[in-house]
Amino acid sequence: MRRKPFPWHITVFLAPAALIYTVFMIYPMIASLDFSLYQTVEGGKQVFVGLGNYIRLLTDPLWSHSFWNAFRNNVVFFLIHMTLQNPIGLLLAALLATNIRGAWVYRTIIFTPTILSVVLIGFAWKLILSPTWGIWFPLLDKLGLGNNEIAIALLGNEKSALITLALISVWQNIGIPMMLFLAALIRIPTELIEAAQVDGASGWRIFWRIQFPLIIPTVGIVAILTFIGNFNAFDLIYATQGALAGPNFSTDIMGTFFFRTFFGFQLRPGDPNMGATVAGMMLLIILTGVIIYLYGWQRRMEEVQF
């Protein structure tokens, strides 16, 4: 009996991707984690401190206050995306899947903000909401809200700034879940829907009994993509509120907290070791989410795939 020869061609095909991924993703990640275990002392020397930086980040009030504040804000940021972006994205996809007239026009328009640069989005919304010349104000005056403390300074009030930014982000990114849902909906065999129609099922019933159960795997993927994207978010906050994520750190999320810690700010020099520690915590948070998804959701999903 001859043994099967080692499948060399698989190695050859995998090598480029594995190499690039190792050099540009895995190595930097491990290097960054390693970096977070050191602290710089007088004279610029690096000293190994074990998990000291993590303990400091979570227990020293000067650090833990900022950390938990950023974490809380990030959770709020994520929840707003989950409750608005994804359901609305699904709704839009469901409407577009019904072959309404001019569907491609709507699809293009709704998807456009997604491909624009975040800096541009931040700048445009800053102008729209600017109390100096924003086009938001004539509208407010008409509604009789011209003197409402919060409405005239949406990005300047602690209560409204984070929600406003989350809504801007939802507006920008809604195209992505919409496209993913749409692709999944289109993939459903038409016989299933036609059979239901013949049986006299309403559109509502068809959606909830046939279409939705069949796109549940996509719902999971969209949720985990939103989670990863939101806990890595940085650019929109930085572009509109600056590195201090004002007012009074009410829009500070993990990304901006990391940026300030790592690169420093104004007179404050950066602390790369603590920055790497914050990055390590971000990795841990995202990893936890992904593991919950993989074991709690995707494993079960495989059983209902058709």
Add this chain to the structure above:
Amino acid sequence: MFKKAVRILAASALIFGALAGVAFAKQKVIIESWRTDDLKLWKDVIIPAFNKHYPDIEVVFAPTAPAEYNAVLDSKLQAGTAGDLMACRPFGKSLELFKKGYLAPLNGLPGLENYSDFAKSAWTTDDGKTTYCVPMASVIHGFLYNKDLFAKYGFQPPKTWEEFIDLLAQMKKKAPAISPLVMGTKDQWEAATMGWHNIAPNYYGGEAGRKAFLAGKEGFHTDGFLKGFEVLAQWAPYLPRGYKAVSYSDSQQLFTQGRGFIYPAGSWDIGVFHQMNPKLNMGAFKSPPPAGASKCYISDHPDIALGLNPASKNKEAAKKFLEWLTTKEFAELYGNALPGFFPLHNYNITIKDPVANQFLSWRQQCEGTFRMTYYKLSDQKPDAETDLWTASVNILNGNQSPEEAAKWIECRLSSWYQPHKHFHQELNCK
């Protein structure tokens, strides 16, 4: 025919360029700076003026964006690719570079005697013995006002703090559509820089107060320092509509478009405003002291200097440039080309811009002091300067009372600043 001409031109340009490269190779001086706005000025005015004296030294001004300057310079210095001369930030940042050996000591540089000790203090070691950067300019805080609007409503610039607040109230009554005081809190730094640093020295007593603070006799929650927060809080009702979301550039626009009466200013705004609206008729008044005060204080902040990279290959040429910076010629050139950046030399120089001149005249009338949080108090985390931004914004936004904000910032500072340790217990900080 045409192609040939182009070829000859290109070839001769190459040869000429190579020759020029050889001729100047030993005498090239590169300057690192964060003043990207001044690129044209250096190219057209300052460097040609220097080359009149030293035609064989080629000077290249190579600025980096202000927000990235510190980080970029640090990495360039570590990699050994930084320029021969570099613009120095005041106090802590430059001292740190000097201690790491990235800035050469300049003791004995001819011309350094043309500066007062106050001017040099931002770039001198704590023991006062070694100076490591040549001071270039300081910025002065005060208030700019729209002269035409003042004339229209018959207002006069205020002399005391009480008059000032009274004037703001009148403005709000007489002209509700025009903002009495143009400043926002969105970008945060204005509230501290144009606000607290501008007005508080009159309450804590300038340099004397600053020194008492450093020694631990005063804190943010005591006497004049607390009073500084309290008077700042009085501004809130007179700021523009939606000021919590008004950014720095928004307020610059508001003021230059004639939509506001008074603008809490740094002198660097003068040049910017001339460009934004050449027709704007501006006047200036200094930070008004409380009624009955015998002395007045202004914020006169050393902002920029030039230091020598010890790893430079053209140290002699670079030193010649530094020497030239100490001359009266440079002082007059720089002060007039950049109205609002005031040379720190001891010479009596004439500044042609009337508004800038007014700012400068306050040096004679009042005692100067620099932004107090820049020296020592921002060397460690949490640094007092960034905390001051947060505290000032919180006060103006109404999120914290002046007492709460003062206690908060003092607790943060006394958590690491040794001379203030006793306040940490007295205030029951957590």
